[in-house]
Amino acid sequence: MNILVTGGAGFIGSHTLVELYAAGHTAVVVDNLSNSNPESLLRVADIAGIGVIPFYQVDIRNRAALEKVFSIHHFDACIHFAGLKSVSESVEKPWEYYENNLSGTLVLLDVMRRHGCKNIIFSSSATVYGDPQEIPITEQCPKGQCTNPYGWTKSMLEQVLTDIQKSDPEWNVVLLRYFNPVGAHPSGRIGENPNGIPNNLMPYITQVAIGKRKELGVFGNDYPTPDGTGVRDYIHVVDLARGHVCALNAILRSCGMAIYNLGTGQGYSVLDMVKAFIAVNHVDVPYSIKPRRAGDIAACYSDPTKAQVELGWKAERGINEMVRDSWNWQRNNPDGYGNN
Numbered sequence: 001m002n003i004l005v006t007g008g009a010g011f012i013g014s015h016t017l018v019e020l021y022a023a024g025h026t027a028v029v030v031d032n033l034s035n036s037n038p039e040s041l042l043r044v045a046d047i048a049g050i051g052v053i054p055f056y057q058v059d060i061r062n063r064a065a066l067e068k069v070f071s072i073h074h075f076d077a078c079i080h081f082a083g084l085k086s087v088s089e090s091v092e093k094p095w096e097y098y099e100n101n102l103s104g105t106l107v108l109l110d111v112m113r114r115h116g117c118k119n120i121i122f123s124s125s126a127t128v129y130g131d132p133q134e135i136p137i138t139e140q141c142p143k144g145q146c147t148n149p150y151g152w153t154k155s156m157l158e159q160v161l162t163d164i165q166k167s168d169p170e171w172n173v174v175l176l177r178y179f180n181p182v183g184a185h186p187s188g189r190i191g192e193n194p195n196g197i198p199n200n201l202m203p204y205i206t207q208v209a210i211g212k213r214k215e216l217g218v219f220g221n222d223y224p225t226p227d228g229t230g231v232r233d234y235i236h237v238v239d240l241a242r243g244h245v246c247a248l249n250a251i252l253r254s255c256g257m258a259i260y261n262l263g264t265g266q267g268y269s270v271l272d273m274v275k276a277f278i279a280v281n282h283v284d285v286p287y288s289i290k291p292r293r294a295g296d297i298a299a300c301y302s303d304p305t306k307a308q309v310e311l312g313w314k315a316e317r318g319i320n321e322m323v324r325d326s327w328n329w330q331r332n333n334p335d336g337y338g339n340n
């Protein structure tokens, strides 16, 4: 299939491109580079063993520019990663988040349908479950209250996509709810390139390990979890990327509307992650216990059975590969791709 990959220069997009090419698909990338560096695409082309990845530096809110891309290429489906994703920034700049993520997706969907491309895989998040009513979380678990505008953009866009598919059954819509993506390609050539101070656990750990930050703050050790620290379902980004390739098969089968959790089903605490990182990589990660972070929940992990049964997808990489590949990327690229 020929796939439009919006946000393809970013963390998950770049890893997904590698897996798309490995599976025999072709791709065209649209990205405004607001949170990425085109160097990632050069490295993806190298890893994939292809000359060059077709790339347009286009903002998906720019209808005319997007129309032009669709007039040049025929797309069988779109994998839609493009969006702003910082929880803390979304609290400070809600308008910018709603405008970028909602308007961008609305323009994209309109241009897609005008060109007869009605197949989309959307990057959603476990954040749509809010504070889950049951753990492990199945796709039947009701959506909850999001604690920040970023989360609401995901929840709202899920609704938009659901309603569009309901109104026009020619659409195939796959909502992929990611749990906590970590790790990097085992080559160490592509990985996560956070701007400024990382919000998320793993990039913070790697920056402490390389000496960019003094110590990790562990946000709370009084949760009702085995060691008192927050429990999450960390998933290796290569497994996550492969989940998108499997989701294309659902589209080929004309799935209509489909929702899948992409996680491992295994929860690890903050201290589990820190200890595994130290043990596997033989580097120190100084940490101290800090107060709980506002909006955090105690535990969140998936029941990934549905993706296994219907997509034939299962996460294969464990905690050791996650911490090894995260460190390998950080160590080989202390400043990521350089300036975004």
Ligand code: NAD
Residues within 6 Å of the ligand: 006, 007, 008, 009, 010, 011, 012, 013, 030, 031, 032, 033, 034, 035, 036, 058, 059, 060, 061, 080, 081, 082, 083, 084, 085, 100, 104, 123, 124, 125, 126, 178, 179, 180, 181
């Ligand atoms: P990322 O920031 O690395 O990638 C997103 C890409 O989208 C960037 O390259 C950015 O430049 C581009 N972009 C943003 N707005 C755009 C616009 N208006 N037009 C064109 N390009 C635009 O983020 P990521 O971690 O790769 O996440 C990819 C997707 O997955 C996002 O939608 C994110 O919300 C979602 N997601 C990520 C996580 C995570 O932990 N990384 C978890 C759940 C969901």
Ligand code: UD1
Residues within 6 Å of the ligand: 087, 125, 126, 127, 147, 151, 179, 180, 181, 199, 200, 201, 202, 204, 216, 217, 218, 219, 220, 229, 230, 231, 232, 270, 293, 294, 295, 296
């Ligand atoms: C966060 C977002 C979520 C988003 C996801 C992936 C919040 C409330 N949720 O999820 O919307 O989809 O990232 O981008 O921000 N931790 C520390 N110290 C740190 C950083 C994190 O102890 O410096 C702890 C957190 O308290 C949590 C765990 O590590 O228990 C994971 O945190 P994080 O990586 O930010 O992911 P989530 O909070 O699960």
